[in-house]
Amino acid sequence: MVLLSAFEDFVVRTLGALSGPWSRLVYLGTLRHHGQYQHWGLSRAYGDAAAAAAISEAHTQICLEVLRTPVRKLVGELATASNPMGPAAGWRDQLDALTPLNLGGGSRRHLQSVLLALSLLPHSAPENTTPAA
Numbered sequence: 448m449v450l451l452s453a454f455e456d457f458v459v460r461t462l463g464a465l466s467g468p469w470s471r472l473v474y475l476g477t478l479r480h481h482g483q484y485q486h487w488g489l490s491r492a493y494g495d496a497a498a499a500a501a502i503s504e505a506h507t508q509i510c511l512e513v514l515r516t517p518v519r520k521l522v523g524e525l526a527t528a529s530n531p532m533g534p535a536a537g538w539r540d541q542l543d544a545l546t547p548l549n550l551g552g553g554s555r556r557h558l559q560s561v562l563l564a565l566s567l568l569p570h571s572a573p574e575n576t577t578p579a580a
Contacts, residue, residue, distance in 0.1 A: 452501070453489060453492070453493035453497040453498055453500070453501035454500075454501040454504055454505065456489065456492070456493070456501070457486070457489055457498075457501045457502060457505055458505055461486075461489070462474070462475075462505060462509070466524070467524040468509055468512040468513045468516055468521070468524070469513060469521055469524045469525060470524070471509045471512075472506075472509050472510060472513050472545055473541075473545070475502065475505065475506040475509055475545075475547075476506075476541060476544035476545045477544070478502055478506075479506075479544055479548075482548070483499060484498070484499040484502035484503055484506070485498075485499070486498050486502055489501065489502070503547065503548055503549060504549075506547035506548070506549075507547045507548075507549045507550065507551040507553075508551070509547075510545075510546070510547045510550070510551070510553055510558060511551055511552070511553050513558070513561065514553050514554075514557050514558060514561060518561065518564050518565065518568070521561070521565055522565065522568050522569075525565065542555075542558070542559060542562065545558065545562070546558055
């Protein structure tokens, strides 16, 4: 039997079921209520404090991943995935939820600029830009 930490459990079992950094970031934003991260199953297994710490750490890591991901790739993810909240659908209202409590070296303004860019770009499948050999 392999024992996982709350963080490992959350990343592998919960976030692993979601495709792409944007989907994960949006999901993580839905877990924060009144400034606290809440996840019933994780809290039941590991306790409220461990669950909140695991989700907070994952939120920071995923936010940094989004900030490092080329916008073209994020647009491609939006075109192929069904997201509960597309950036054109009120991302400004969701900025607080999408921004982790600990930015881990990232910047709220950087995230805001990525969200703005995504909201202004058409969400169609990315074209193949690889040059022919």
